[in-house]
Amino acid sequence: MNTMSRKKIVAGNWKMNKTLPEAQQLINEIINSCVEDTAVQKIVFPPFLFLPAVSLATGQRNDFFTGAQNCHTHDAGAYTGEVSAQAIASVGATYVLVGHSERRQYFKEDSHQLKSKIEAVFRNKLVPLYCVGEVLNERKENRHFDVVGNQLSEVIKELSAVQLQQLVIAYEPVWAIGTGETATPQQAEEMHAYIRKIIAQLHGEAVAEHIPLLYGGSCNPGNAAELFSCPNVDGGLIGGASLKAADFLSIIASIKLLVNN
Ligand code: PGA
DSSP states (O other), X not given: OOGGGSOEEEEEEOTTOOOHHHHHHHHHHHHHTSOOOTTEEEEEEOOGGGHHHHHHHHTTOSSEEEEESOOBSSSSSSOTTXXXXXXXXXXXXXXEEXXXXXXXXXXXXXXXXXXXXXXXXXXXXXXXXXXXXXXXXXXXXXXXXXXXXXXXXHHHTTXXXXXXXXXXXXEOOGGGTTSSOOOOHHHHXXXXXXXXXXXXXXXXXXXXXXXXXXXXXXXXXXXXXXXXXXXXOOEEEESGGGGSHHHHHHHHHHHHHXXXX
């Protein structure tokens, strides 16, 4: 498969931001200013509470999707304060972020738990966007490839061929998230190529070539085009810059240019 035939995706992780009216305004502004183009999938990940409203808006388009930022491993039960993949699917969302570094860091989510979450996501016919990435010290100690390789293999090793067909992965170096410091295109490309190599070792070349790999970490309108032009970078997972319609639209426009040229 040549790189251009892989799915291109720009995703916005809104994290714990916005009120309901603000979330509705943001998604409407984005959708209304973006010409329909299925060559680039756009996904937004609002807080759980806003999933029904945002899904309703994205549901009107073939190129926009809504996802949740997390889910529980079980489909139902006595887990006060948690939200299941089953509930997420029932309000019209399509994707679930699994293993975002803030979940790993602040909520101590480990590979064992993340594996169960991915199973819950697939069980409920949703699509996981699985995040991997090293912290600053791990990079300084030159352990970033090992760390990312382990995060990857521990969780995707046992996925079936059908599940791998759907999986999306994001590489987000933790030192670049919300810091204004971005991985250079060389650093991003090098890690994305490595991730593809690990997937190929586990599941074969064809699977590795098919899976979209997104870059995340201080991606903005100024650096998106250069990052997205790397052969193994198939789009981005955008935090801060996805909270402003103009910035998110500009990032979408930069990948559209590459796809359509
Ligand atoms: P950032 O966040 O773009 O604000 O660095 C990215 C993310 O956490 O997904």
